[in-house]
Amino acid sequence: xxxxxxxxxxxxxxxxxxxxxxxxxxxxxxxxxxxxxxxxxxxxxxxxxxxxxxxxxxxxxxxxxxxxxxxxxxxxxxxxxxxxxxxxxxxxxxxxxxxxxxxxxxxxxxxxxxxxxxxxxxxxxxxxxxxxxxxxxxxxxxxxxxxxxxxxxxxxxxxxxxxxxxxxxxxxxxxxxxxxxxxxxxxxxxxxxxxxxxxxxxxxxxxxxxxxxxxxxxxxxxxxxxxxxxxxxxxxxxxxxxxxxxxxxxxxxxxxxxxxxxxxxxxxxxxxxxxxxxxxxxxxxxxxxxxxxxxxxxxxxxxxxxxxxxxxxxxxxxxxxxxxxxxxxxxxxxxxxxxxxxxxxxxxxxxxxxxxxxxxxxxxxxxxxxxxxxxxxxxxxxxxxxxxxxxx
Numbered sequence: 001x002x003x004x005x006x007x008x009x010x011x012x013x014x015x016x017x018x019x020x021x022x023x024x025x026x027x028x029x030x031x032x033x034x035x036x037x038x039x040x041x042x043x044x045x046x047x048x049x050x051x052x053x054x055x056x057x058x059x060x061x062x063x064x065x066x067x068x069x070x071x072x073x074x075x076x077x078x079x080x081x082x083x084x085x086x087x088x089x090x091x092x093x094x095x096x097x098x099x100x101x102x103x104x105x106x107x108x109x110x111x112x113x114x115x116x117x118x119x120x121x122x123x124x125x126x127x128x129x130x131x132x133x134x135x136x137x138x139x140x141x142x143x144x145x146x147x148x149x150x151x152x153x154x155x156x157x158x159x160x161x162x163x164x165x166x167x168x169x170x171x172x173x174x175x176x177x178x179x180x181x182x183x184x185x186x187x188x189x190x191x192x193x194x195x196x197x198x199x200x201x202x203x204x205x206x207x208x209x210x211x212x213x214x215x216x217x218x219x220x221x222x223x224x225x226x227x228x229x230x231x232x233x234x235x236x237x238x239x240x241x242x243x244x245x246x247x248x249x250x251x252x253x254x255x256x257x258x259x260x261x262x263x264x265x266x267x268x269x270x271x272x273x274x275x276x277x278x279x280x281x282x283x284x285x286x287x288x289x290x291x292x293x294x295x296x297x298x299x300x301x302x303x304x305x306x307x308x309x310x311x312x313x314x315x316x317x318x319x320x321x322x323x324x325x326x327x328x329x330x331x332x333x334x335x336x337x338x339x340x341x342x343x344x345x346x347x348x349x350x351x352x353x354x355x356x357x358x359x360x361x362x363x364x365x366x367x368x369x370x371x372x373x374x375x376x377x378x379x380x381x382x383x384x385x386x387x388x389x390x391x392x
Contacts, residue, residue: 004259006255009172014246016177016178017177019051019052022055025175027059029133029172031061032092033091035084036049037067037069037108040068043097048096052096066080069101071282072279073103074153074154075107078111081105085112091133093108093135094134094135096139102146103152103163104153106134106171109131110128110131121164127166134171138175138176141196141249142193142284143249144195144196144250147171147250148169148170149165154276159277161272179239187341189236192245192249193232193339194341195283195284197226197252198268199265200221200222201291202263203257203258203265204257206261212261217256218257219309221257222313225252226313226335229339232245271283273361274348289343291333292332293386293389295328297385299326300322300325301374303322307321307324344389344390346392352387370382
Protein backbone atom coordinates (compact mmCIF):
# COMPACT_ATOMS: atom_id res chain seq x y z
CA UNK A 1 0.00 0.00 0.00
CA UNK A 2 1.29 3.40 -0.99
CA UNK A 3 1.28 6.45 1.27
CA UNK A 4 -1.58 8.85 0.63
CA UNK A 5 -3.48 11.92 1.81
CA UNK A 6 -7.25 11.72 1.52
CA UNK A 7 -9.88 14.39 2.08
CA UNK A 8 -13.39 14.71 0.65
CA UNK A 9 -14.92 18.13 1.36
CA UNK A 10 -18.22 17.28 -0.38
CA UNK A 11 -21.13 17.01 2.06
CA UNK A 12 -23.59 14.28 1.04
CA UNK A 13 -27.34 14.59 1.66
CA UNK A 14 -28.76 11.17 0.81
CA UNK A 15 -32.34 9.89 0.90
CA UNK A 16 -35.96 10.54 0.06
CA UNK A 17 -37.01 14.18 -0.46
CA UNK A 18 -33.51 15.47 0.28
CA UNK A 19 -33.79 17.83 -2.71
CA UNK A 20 -36.40 19.75 -0.70
CA UNK A 21 -33.56 20.95 1.54
CA UNK A 22 -31.67 22.66 -1.29
CA UNK A 23 -32.75 26.17 -0.31
CA UNK A 24 -31.60 25.87 3.29
CA UNK A 25 -28.43 24.08 2.18
CA UNK A 26 -27.50 26.88 -0.21
CA UNK A 27 -28.26 29.45 2.49
CA UNK A 28 -26.04 27.56 4.92
CA UNK A 29 -23.17 27.80 2.43
CA UNK A 30 -23.77 31.52 1.97
CA UNK A 31 -25.26 31.55 -1.53
CA UNK A 32 -26.92 34.81 -2.56
CA UNK A 33 -27.19 34.35 -6.33
CA UNK A 34 -26.99 31.00 -8.11
CA UNK A 35 -26.43 29.79 -11.66
CA UNK A 36 -28.63 26.73 -12.20
CA UNK A 37 -27.19 24.41 -14.84
CA UNK A 38 -29.28 21.62 -16.35
CA UNK A 39 -29.80 19.49 -19.45
CA UNK A 40 -32.45 18.91 -22.07
CA UNK A 41 -35.55 19.57 -20.02
CA UNK A 42 -36.36 16.39 -18.08
CA UNK A 43 -36.25 18.34 -14.80
CA UNK A 44 -38.74 20.78 -16.28
CA UNK A 45 -41.15 17.99 -17.21
CA UNK A 46 -40.78 16.29 -13.82
CA UNK A 47 -41.40 19.52 -11.93
CA UNK A 48 -38.02 19.35 -10.18
CA UNK A 49 -36.84 22.66 -11.61
CA UNK A 50 -39.98 24.48 -10.47
CA UNK A 51 -39.57 22.96 -7.00
CA UNK A 52 -35.97 24.15 -6.80
CA UNK A 53 -36.88 27.62 -8.03
CA UNK A 54 -39.59 27.91 -5.37
CA UNK A 55 -37.24 26.74 -2.61
CA UNK A 56 -34.59 29.28 -3.62
CA UNK A 57 -37.13 32.08 -3.72
CA UNK A 58 -38.32 31.21 -0.21
CA UNK A 59 -34.74 31.64 1.00
CA UNK A 60 -34.34 34.94 -0.85
CA UNK A 61 -31.73 33.44 -3.20
CA UNK A 62 -31.63 34.89 -6.71
CA UNK A 63 -30.92 32.63 -9.67
CA UNK A 64 -30.23 32.59 -13.38
CA UNK A 65 -30.25 29.53 -15.62
CA UNK A 66 -28.09 27.77 -18.19
CA UNK A 67 -30.10 25.06 -19.92
CA UNK A 68 -29.51 22.66 -22.77
CA UNK A 69 -26.37 20.76 -21.70
CA UNK A 70 -25.96 17.76 -24.01
CA UNK A 71 -24.41 14.34 -23.35
CA UNK A 72 -20.65 14.46 -24.07
CA UNK A 73 -20.90 18.19 -23.30
CA UNK A 74 -19.20 20.61 -25.64
CA UNK A 75 -17.01 23.49 -24.51
CA UNK A 76 -19.34 25.89 -26.35
CA UNK A 77 -21.88 25.45 -23.54
CA UNK A 78 -19.17 26.28 -21.01
CA UNK A 79 -18.44 29.48 -22.93
CA UNK A 80 -22.15 30.30 -22.98
CA UNK A 81 -22.28 29.88 -19.22
CA UNK A 82 -19.21 32.03 -18.69
CA UNK A 83 -20.68 34.83 -20.78
CA UNK A 84 -23.85 34.62 -18.73
CA UNK A 85 -22.20 34.90 -15.31
CA UNK A 86 -19.75 37.57 -16.40
CA UNK A 87 -22.77 39.68 -17.36
CA UNK A 88 -24.69 38.63 -14.23
CA UNK A 89 -22.18 37.53 -11.55
CA UNK A 90 -23.13 34.69 -9.20
CA UNK A 91 -21.55 33.30 -6.04
CA UNK A 92 -22.69 29.69 -6.42
CA UNK A 93 -23.42 27.18 -9.19
CA UNK A 94 -26.07 24.48 -8.81
CA UNK A 95 -25.87 21.55 -11.24
CA UNK A 96 -29.09 19.52 -11.54
CA UNK A 97 -28.56 16.35 -13.54
CA UNK A 98 -25.80 13.84 -14.20
CA UNK A 99 -22.16 13.90 -15.21
CA UNK A 100 -22.50 16.05 -18.32
CA UNK A 101 -24.28 18.81 -16.40
CA UNK A 102 -21.95 18.58 -13.42
CA UNK A 103 -18.78 18.63 -15.53
CA UNK A 104 -20.05 21.65 -17.46
CA UNK A 105 -20.69 23.42 -14.16
CA UNK A 106 -17.21 22.51 -12.91
CA UNK A 107 -15.39 23.99 -15.88
CA UNK A 108 -17.52 27.13 -15.74
CA UNK A 109 -16.64 27.31 -12.04
CA UNK A 110 -12.87 27.26 -12.57
CA UNK A 111 -12.65 28.95 -15.99
CA UNK A 112 -14.39 32.03 -14.55
CA UNK A 113 -11.03 32.93 -13.03
CA UNK A 114 -9.08 32.42 -16.27
CA UNK A 115 -9.04 34.99 -19.09
CA UNK A 116 -8.09 32.58 -21.88
CA UNK A 117 -9.90 29.76 -23.66
CA UNK A 118 -11.59 27.63 -20.98
CA UNK A 119 -10.56 24.49 -22.86
CA UNK A 120 -6.95 25.32 -21.98
CA UNK A 121 -7.81 24.03 -18.51
CA UNK A 122 -9.21 20.78 -19.92
CA UNK A 123 -6.10 20.35 -22.07
CA UNK A 124 -3.93 20.96 -18.99
CA UNK A 125 -2.21 23.90 -20.67
CA UNK A 126 -2.96 25.87 -17.51
CA UNK A 127 -4.00 24.85 -14.01
CA UNK A 128 -7.20 25.95 -12.35
CA UNK A 129 -6.42 28.39 -9.53
CA UNK A 130 -9.82 29.21 -8.04
CA UNK A 131 -13.48 28.38 -8.37
CA UNK A 132 -17.05 29.42 -7.80
CA UNK A 133 -18.50 26.82 -5.39
CA UNK A 134 -20.58 24.10 -7.03
CA UNK A 135 -23.43 22.09 -5.52
CA UNK A 136 -25.25 19.16 -7.10
CA UNK A 137 -28.71 17.63 -7.19
CA UNK A 138 -28.02 14.26 -8.76
CA UNK A 139 -30.64 12.72 -11.06
CA UNK A 140 -28.59 10.07 -12.92
CA UNK A 141 -26.36 7.40 -11.35
CA UNK A 142 -23.33 7.12 -13.60
CA UNK A 143 -20.39 9.49 -13.78
CA UNK A 144 -19.55 9.95 -10.10
CA UNK A 145 -18.80 13.59 -10.83
CA UNK A 146 -20.90 14.61 -7.82
CA UNK A 147 -17.93 13.91 -5.54
CA UNK A 148 -14.94 13.55 -7.87
CA UNK A 149 -11.97 15.72 -8.77
CA UNK A 150 -12.51 15.23 -12.49
CA UNK A 151 -14.34 17.10 -15.25
CA UNK A 152 -14.58 15.81 -18.82
CA UNK A 153 -15.53 18.15 -21.67
CA UNK A 154 -15.53 17.75 -25.45
CA UNK A 155 -14.49 20.14 -28.18
CA UNK A 156 -16.62 19.22 -31.17
CA UNK A 157 -14.63 21.49 -33.50
CA UNK A 158 -11.42 19.55 -32.92
CA UNK A 159 -13.17 16.20 -32.20
CA UNK A 160 -11.40 16.07 -28.86
CA UNK A 161 -12.69 14.85 -25.52
CA UNK A 162 -10.52 15.16 -22.45
CA UNK A 163 -10.67 15.56 -18.72
CA UNK A 164 -8.67 17.27 -16.04
CA UNK A 165 -8.42 16.62 -12.32
CA UNK A 166 -8.30 19.21 -9.59
CA UNK A 167 -9.34 19.31 -5.96
CA UNK A 168 -11.15 22.50 -6.93
CA UNK A 169 -13.54 20.32 -8.91
CA UNK A 170 -15.02 18.59 -5.88
CA UNK A 171 -18.52 19.98 -5.29
CA UNK A 172 -19.32 21.59 -1.94
CA UNK A 173 -22.37 19.38 -1.53
CA UNK A 174 -24.29 16.65 -3.33
CA UNK A 175 -27.98 15.92 -2.85
CA UNK A 176 -28.96 12.35 -3.76
CA UNK A 177 -32.55 11.15 -3.71
CA UNK A 178 -32.69 7.78 -5.51
CA UNK A 179 -36.34 8.44 -6.39
CA UNK A 180 -35.19 11.19 -8.76
CA UNK A 181 -33.65 8.48 -10.94
CA UNK A 182 -36.88 6.45 -11.32
CA UNK A 183 -37.64 8.11 -14.66
CA UNK A 184 -34.21 7.47 -16.15
CA UNK A 185 -34.69 5.28 -19.23
CA UNK A 186 -33.51 1.65 -19.29
CA UNK A 187 -30.80 2.61 -21.80
CA UNK A 188 -29.49 5.51 -19.70
CA UNK A 189 -29.68 3.37 -16.58
CA UNK A 190 -27.63 0.68 -18.35
CA UNK A 191 -24.89 3.03 -19.55
CA UNK A 192 -24.78 4.47 -16.03
CA UNK A 193 -24.17 1.01 -14.59
CA UNK A 194 -21.28 0.52 -17.02
CA UNK A 195 -19.72 3.86 -16.08
CA UNK A 196 -19.88 3.01 -12.37
CA UNK A 197 -18.28 -0.38 -13.02
CA UNK A 198 -15.59 1.18 -15.22
CA UNK A 199 -14.55 3.69 -12.56
CA UNK A 200 -14.20 0.84 -10.09
CA UNK A 201 -12.74 -1.84 -12.37
CA UNK A 202 -10.03 0.41 -13.80
CA UNK A 203 -8.82 1.33 -10.34
CA UNK A 204 -8.97 -2.32 -9.35
CA UNK A 205 -6.61 -3.38 -12.14
CA UNK A 206 -3.91 -0.96 -11.07
CA UNK A 207 -1.06 -2.66 -9.15
CA UNK A 208 -1.87 -3.70 -5.60
CA UNK A 209 -0.64 -5.94 -2.80
CA UNK A 210 -2.06 -9.42 -2.23
CA UNK A 211 -4.58 -8.29 0.39
CA UNK A 212 -5.16 -4.68 -0.71
CA UNK A 213 -8.10 -3.22 1.22
CA UNK A 214 -9.18 -0.96 -1.64
CA UNK A 215 -9.38 -4.03 -3.91
CA UNK A 216 -11.79 -5.69 -1.47
CA UNK A 217 -13.89 -2.51 -1.39
CA UNK A 218 -13.91 -2.43 -5.19
CA UNK A 219 -14.95 -6.08 -5.45
CA UNK A 220 -17.84 -5.52 -3.09
CA UNK A 221 -19.00 -2.42 -4.92
CA UNK A 222 -18.87 -4.14 -8.31
CA UNK A 223 -20.84 -7.15 -7.10
CA UNK A 224 -23.54 -4.90 -5.62
CA UNK A 225 -23.76 -2.69 -8.72
CA UNK A 226 -23.98 -5.68 -11.07
CA UNK A 227 -26.94 -7.06 -9.12
CA UNK A 228 -28.63 -3.67 -8.77
CA UNK A 229 -28.23 -3.07 -12.50
CA UNK A 230 -30.19 -6.23 -13.25
CA UNK A 231 -32.96 -5.13 -10.91
CA UNK A 232 -33.49 -1.59 -12.25
CA UNK A 233 -33.80 -2.82 -15.82
CA UNK A 234 -36.68 -5.04 -14.70
CA UNK A 235 -38.12 -2.67 -12.09
CA UNK A 236 -37.11 0.98 -12.55
CA UNK A 237 -38.86 2.00 -9.31
CA UNK A 238 -36.99 -0.36 -6.99
CA UNK A 239 -35.76 2.08 -4.36
CA UNK A 240 -33.01 -0.08 -2.89
CA UNK A 241 -31.53 -0.90 -6.30
CA UNK A 242 -31.64 2.75 -7.36
CA UNK A 243 -30.06 3.72 -4.04
CA UNK A 244 -27.28 1.18 -4.55
CA UNK A 245 -26.51 2.60 -7.98
CA UNK A 246 -26.61 6.21 -6.80
CA UNK A 247 -24.30 5.64 -3.86
CA UNK A 248 -22.18 3.31 -5.99
CA UNK A 249 -21.77 6.09 -8.54
CA UNK A 250 -20.46 8.42 -5.84
CA UNK A 251 -18.13 5.95 -4.14
CA UNK A 252 -16.72 4.59 -7.40
CA UNK A 253 -15.14 7.88 -8.41
CA UNK A 254 -14.37 9.84 -5.25
CA UNK A 255 -10.98 8.17 -4.69
CA UNK A 256 -12.05 5.61 -2.10
CA UNK A 257 -11.65 2.68 -4.50
CA UNK A 258 -7.97 3.45 -5.06
CA UNK A 259 -6.73 4.45 -1.63
CA UNK A 260 -3.11 3.41 -1.28
CA UNK A 261 -2.58 2.63 -4.97
CA UNK A 262 -2.40 4.25 -8.38
CA UNK A 263 -5.58 5.16 -10.19
CA UNK A 264 -4.73 5.35 -13.88
CA UNK A 265 -7.75 4.69 -16.11
CA UNK A 266 -6.73 3.70 -19.66
CA UNK A 267 -10.11 2.31 -20.77
CA UNK A 268 -11.61 5.74 -20.24
CA UNK A 269 -8.94 7.16 -22.55
CA UNK A 270 -9.98 4.69 -25.26
CA UNK A 271 -13.60 5.75 -24.87
CA UNK A 272 -12.82 9.46 -24.87
CA UNK A 273 -11.25 9.02 -28.29
CA UNK A 274 -14.36 7.22 -29.56
CA UNK A 275 -16.90 9.75 -28.34
CA UNK A 276 -14.57 12.59 -29.33
CA UNK A 277 -14.86 11.48 -32.95
CA UNK A 278 -18.41 10.14 -32.56
CA UNK A 279 -20.22 12.30 -29.97
CA UNK A 280 -23.45 10.40 -30.57
CA UNK A 281 -21.90 7.45 -28.68
CA UNK A 282 -22.80 7.79 -24.99
CA UNK A 283 -19.83 7.55 -22.66
CA UNK A 284 -21.06 4.43 -20.84
CA UNK A 285 -22.01 2.83 -24.16
CA UNK A 286 -18.49 3.28 -25.47
CA UNK A 287 -17.12 1.80 -22.25
CA UNK A 288 -19.37 -1.25 -22.67
CA UNK A 289 -17.53 -1.91 -25.94
CA UNK A 290 -14.01 -1.13 -24.76
CA UNK A 291 -13.96 -2.79 -21.31
CA UNK A 292 -14.23 -6.39 -22.66
CA UNK A 293 -11.75 -5.62 -25.47
CA UNK A 294 -9.21 -4.23 -23.00
CA UNK A 295 -9.78 -7.18 -20.66
CA UNK A 296 -9.34 -9.71 -23.46
CA UNK A 297 -5.92 -8.23 -24.26
CA UNK A 298 -4.64 -7.72 -20.72
CA UNK A 299 -5.97 -10.93 -19.14
CA UNK A 300 -3.05 -12.74 -20.80
CA UNK A 301 -0.57 -10.22 -19.39
CA UNK A 302 -1.89 -10.23 -15.82
CA UNK A 303 -3.53 -13.66 -15.45
CA UNK A 304 -3.34 -13.77 -11.64
CA UNK A 305 -5.17 -10.46 -11.15
CA UNK A 306 -7.84 -11.38 -13.68
CA UNK A 307 -8.32 -14.76 -12.00
CA UNK A 308 -8.76 -12.96 -8.68
CA UNK A 309 -11.38 -10.74 -10.30
CA UNK A 310 -13.23 -13.81 -11.63
CA UNK A 311 -13.05 -15.51 -8.25
CA UNK A 312 -14.13 -12.61 -6.05
CA UNK A 313 -16.65 -10.88 -8.30
CA UNK A 314 -18.14 -13.74 -10.31
CA UNK A 315 -17.44 -16.62 -7.89
CA UNK A 316 -15.60 -18.57 -10.59
CA UNK A 317 -12.34 -20.45 -10.20
CA UNK A 318 -11.37 -23.03 -12.80
CA UNK A 319 -7.95 -23.61 -11.29
CA UNK A 320 -6.41 -22.10 -14.44
CA UNK A 321 -5.76 -18.36 -14.28
CA UNK A 322 -6.05 -17.77 -18.04
CA UNK A 323 -9.33 -19.67 -18.21
CA UNK A 324 -10.72 -17.80 -15.21
CA UNK A 325 -9.76 -14.46 -16.75
CA UNK A 326 -11.44 -15.46 -19.98
CA UNK A 327 -14.59 -16.40 -18.06
CA UNK A 328 -14.70 -13.00 -16.33
CA UNK A 329 -14.24 -11.18 -19.65
CA UNK A 330 -16.96 -13.12 -21.44
CA UNK A 331 -19.34 -12.91 -18.48
CA UNK A 332 -18.99 -9.14 -18.16
CA UNK A 333 -19.48 -8.68 -21.90
CA UNK A 334 -22.62 -10.85 -21.77
CA UNK A 335 -23.87 -8.80 -18.82
CA UNK A 336 -23.54 -5.58 -20.82
CA UNK A 337 -25.37 -7.18 -23.73
CA UNK A 338 -28.16 -8.36 -21.42
CA UNK A 339 -28.52 -4.79 -20.20
CA UNK A 340 -29.46 -3.97 -23.79
CA UNK A 341 -26.19 -2.36 -24.85
CA UNK A 342 -24.17 -2.88 -28.05
CA UNK A 343 -20.86 -4.59 -27.36
CA UNK A 344 -18.96 -4.01 -30.62
CA UNK A 345 -17.77 -0.92 -32.46
CA UNK A 346 -19.45 -1.85 -35.74
CA UNK A 347 -22.83 -1.60 -34.00
CA UNK A 348 -22.08 2.14 -33.83
CA UNK A 349 -20.97 2.36 -37.45
CA UNK A 350 -17.27 2.27 -36.55
CA UNK A 351 -15.38 -0.15 -38.77
CA UNK A 352 -11.85 -1.48 -39.27
CA UNK A 353 -11.05 1.36 -41.67
CA UNK A 354 -11.66 3.83 -38.81
CA UNK A 355 -9.34 2.22 -36.28
CA UNK A 356 -6.04 3.72 -37.37
CA UNK A 357 -7.24 7.26 -36.70
CA UNK A 358 -8.53 6.18 -33.27
CA UNK A 359 -5.22 4.52 -32.35
CA UNK A 360 -3.29 7.52 -33.65
CA UNK A 361 -5.35 9.97 -31.60
CA UNK A 362 -5.09 7.81 -28.47
CA UNK A 363 -1.27 7.61 -28.65
CA UNK A 364 -0.59 11.07 -30.13
CA UNK A 365 0.38 9.55 -33.48
CA UNK A 366 2.40 6.86 -31.73
CA UNK A 367 4.56 9.37 -29.87
CA UNK A 368 2.94 9.04 -26.44
CA UNK A 369 1.95 5.54 -25.27
CA UNK A 370 -0.56 5.26 -22.44
CA UNK A 371 1.13 4.12 -19.22
CA UNK A 372 0.72 0.60 -17.88
CA UNK A 373 2.86 -1.01 -15.20
CA UNK A 374 3.64 -4.05 -17.40
CA UNK A 375 2.66 -3.34 -21.02
CA UNK A 376 2.19 0.33 -22.02
CA UNK A 377 -0.40 1.03 -24.73
CA UNK A 378 1.63 1.96 -27.79
CA UNK A 379 0.11 2.48 -31.24
CA UNK A 380 0.17 -1.22 -32.16
CA UNK A 381 -1.36 -2.26 -28.84
CA UNK A 382 -4.06 0.39 -29.18
CA UNK A 383 -4.86 -0.82 -32.70
CA UNK A 384 -5.09 -4.42 -31.48
CA UNK A 385 -7.47 -3.52 -28.65
CA UNK A 386 -9.66 -1.49 -30.99
CA UNK A 387 -9.71 -4.50 -33.33
CA UNK A 388 -10.85 -6.72 -30.45
CA UNK A 389 -13.68 -4.21 -29.91
CA UNK A 390 -15.00 -5.03 -33.39
CA UNK A 391 -15.82 -8.57 -32.24
CA UNK A 392 -19.34 -9.13 -30.95
